[in-house]
Amino acid sequence: MKKFTGLIMLVFSLVILFGCKETEFKHVLGTYEIESATSNGIDITSEYYVYTIELREDKTMRVTINYLNVLTNRESSFTVNKDKVTEKHQNKTYQYTYDAEAKTLTTESTEFGETLVVVLKLKTESNLTKGVDFEGILFGESIDFTKRFNYAPSVLIEEKDGQTIMHIWYCSNRLSGVIVDHIGYRRGVLNAENKWEFSEESYALAPTSGTWDSRHTCDPSVVKGEFNYENETYQYMMAYLGCTTDDYSNNETGIAIAKNPEGPWIKMDHLNPIVPWDRDNQSGSWGTGMPSLLSVDGKGKVLLFYSNSSVGVSVDYYDFSNMATPELIYTRNIVATGLTNPNGTFLNYVGLADFAYDPIQKRLYMSSYTNTKNPPDVTVTRVNSHGAVHYIDGLADMAAVVEAIRTQSYTWQLLDFIGPEDTGYDRNHNLGLVRDAYGYTYDSNNVMVVVSTGNIDYPNDNIFTYRLMGYILKIK
Template sequence: MKKLFLVFSLLFTGLVLVACNNQTKIDFTTTIPTELTVGQSFTVVAKDSKDVDIASAKLSITVKTGDSLVTVSGLTITGVNPGTVTITITFSDKNTTKSKDFSFTVKAVPVTYGLPVPATGYYMKDADIIQEGTSRYLVYTTNSAAGEEDNVIALRKGTFSAGNGYSYGAENIVLAPSTSGWDQYISSPSIVKGNFTYNSTNYTYLMAYQGTDRANETSFSIGLAVSNNPEGSWVKVGSTPVVEYNRTVYGESYNGYYAPSLVNLNKQSLIRLFFTWADAYGHFAYFVDFDAANLSNIELSGFAMAPNNGNLSTGEDVTMIPNADFAYDAVNHMFYMVKDYSPTPSREPRVATRIELASIAEAELYSAVPGLGWSSLKLFDMFDTPDTQYERLYSATLISDEYGHLISNTLIEIVYTVSDLQADNVDYVFSQKLLSFIYE
């Protein structure tokens, strides 16, 4: 009887041991976000039952439902389209596997209305905006690398929503400086629509920009570029500027020809290019006219100085017109202008503290006999900015239609640049951003 009991005990023990070997268990834990925004990603990490990190080679992911809503790259999940997704995570160790399902929601990117804000370490300045139907094209100067002053020209498309305003899409770098030549440092773009030809190719958009080969960004000249898609690639016109500053004659330490502003006078190819001429005598507005129907052979008119009389505000004995942007009212035969106040303050950044909106009769631009001059419509200063926060207001633009014509003379939208002071922010260069006024 004792022998029989011993045999039974050994058999029972053996059966238990065999069962344990066949049922080796593994487990894991991981944390999956409950929500993911389109364009965002997360990477799966997991721990075993002893709270030890599991090697990534032992983990794998498959999409159980919602395959079109995400992409999977190794252990990284990226949101593509809004919806609910279920993934299966599998932990494999030796010949044993453990799988678990996890669900999360991919949300659409929230829409932000109003002017875009630059990311940390970036700036936005010297903007120009044209409105074409229910779209706006915002072109501006920014930097290509965070924390660096390496100017490029960028563009964003704005889409209108009733009751909300404009939301601007992703930033596209549309023009970069040349590695050699006259435009190794570029900024201050202006664009218009029309009918243009360059090297036997037809284009529908024209850009003017300032450039120089001097690292201290003086002695600017003005060049052109063309495109059929403002958000896409732009082709520089020629290898020399269209309006070239002669630093030997006028001095190399001055700004030269800067702040170009384009107007398509006949909405076809007749272009007026306004710019600021800055030399030892000050900053004054000039313009040239040319037919852009054949940009391979540009014939400029003579330089004409815009009048500087009237009741413009100034801090000099002679009224100056620095850093101005222009728009054309073809119905009433008027030109509108927004300009920086002069003089330049001594504290950094050395830019204007005020901007001024003014208008003038078109006929006065063509007459050598002084007329009434500019009529100042409003002078904007820091008390017009949100919470009177910004002392520096400068480099403004009038939002025009796609040809550089005024949209309305009773409601004018102005976009301008602001900056912190160096005394308040050592990284003031990267605080430059865009704000707007409405003049009614």
């Protein structure tokens, strides 16, 4: 009996021991921001532009420090023992003390004879801003905090279970300071205050080693439909740009499918690249990419638009009902007739285009580049200062859109430009039209656009200044 009682007590003690450790681990999770910093007792908090620590459930952590404009990023692992949090990064170890009552982490170190003490406070619901306005930067860290980028969005809004949900896919880099394109994803929910609450970033697609998209996957476009593959129906299709080069050349276009917006996404390896680049027989070195998808019938028929450095923008009309053997119905080039830039001259080239159809206004909208840099570069930038939204009038339905594109019998009319005077940013590029799941405009009274913004002066590559901003054009 005594042995049995002793065994029970041992098991009970182990449960308490490991249960307590798990509780300690769960309690420290979250994002912490600098509250104070002292050096030999002197307050130096203002010298830190940012100091954040994110502790995650998978026992990894991210540390971001910007001290006097010197940026440090660490992706590390951590352990918890009572009130001690131990960070392990490469061959170094960092120690933090956790205060459960104050919800703080404190780290102390000695360098050059000075004792540095930094206290970081847990961000909680009470000190978080609930949501953002659409007409502003939607998400992403400040350019002062990290060398990461967000641009080239695809934006769909769906009504589901009484909620208005914005799905947004975009080009992002997974590691700060490393320019390797991934396709990021966030889910936004419109709250009662008419603000958008976005999820943390996840990744829909990444480069696949040894394939046509081994270096970059970027520039997504997503549309809903019915796409049958291996005896299953998938509701979402993504077109995207991929390449194997470091210099942004010889791009090609591929497709992937998924049953849910967040994925998992399956690359159609047997078809990809769906729009290859014939380096030997086509002019220009950029290739194909920057796709835009538009559903024709809500099922398998889709217009696949893409930039083409030989001709501007082309479109392939496909029936993707059977993903094993999709049917190409026709291929055409998008004509530039009527396209203008902010300088008042006409463009003879279409580039970086996104499309949306409005059945109420009976218009096909196109956002595109303008070949304009006003103000001019300070450091070298690859993008324009202004984007443009043009449209074709008098298209009664999608059948009319398909026929107009086939016959190339249309002239573009200007809705408006979006530039520094509108957004407050010197560079405005890679515009994504806000659409419903099938590619129709979300609001017939307004054209909602998500703009990739950027700066013309930055000590490193300007791509690290790219962020996504909402903007609304009123229908005239």
